[in-house]
Amino acid sequence: EVQLVESGGVLVQPGRSMKLSCAASGFTFSSFPMAWVRQAPTKGLEWVATISTSGGSTYYRDSVKGRFTISRDNAKSTLYLQMDSLRSEDTATYYCTTGNWFAYWGQGTLVTVSS
């Protein structure tokens, strides 16, 4: 059974940093691109970033480019999202999801950016 378990979401002040993790199991992690998708409270889904199987290629939405870094450790089957210079508009539940189809989703972790 595919499992994705996100962690690391907390309340943080604007301008600070945070790192999210997503522990994967039940599939060959290294064979799939991975992505982060977020959902602001009461809002819709928003793609954030994607990373290739090796980690050699990464893609970001414009609003997080230069502030967020997606990475992965295939030996640990874990996906990461380093978030720097956080803004109030980054407040959202962050989901990790698999492949380009977004076939499987974690339960999400809530990031709140507020002073």
Next chain:
Amino acid sequence: DIVLTQAPLSVSVTPGESASISCRSSKSLLSSKGITSLYWYLQRPGKSPQLLIYQMSNLASGVPDRFSSSGSETDFTLKISKVETEDVGVYYCGHRLEYPYTFGAGTKLELK
């Protein structure tokens, strides 16, 4: 960026009846490989999204065949036949043609 416009924003359906949700793209979603890069997701209340349909018309694993999807290069329809209680939630269309990947605003399905 590709804009996906869903309609209606909400729909109320009697259990056992059918429902249709439209998704219109600002750009053709037909890729150079001949694949139409349109996906449908359902987010039940308080839950994570789940994949329903991939590449416009293919049912994801475990999804009942009451769900179907069709369309052209820019206009798509998700149909749910014989709506059940478990179908309540918000339906999103999304594309994977190019970055940035985008989603529609969502259509909320509720029961009468």
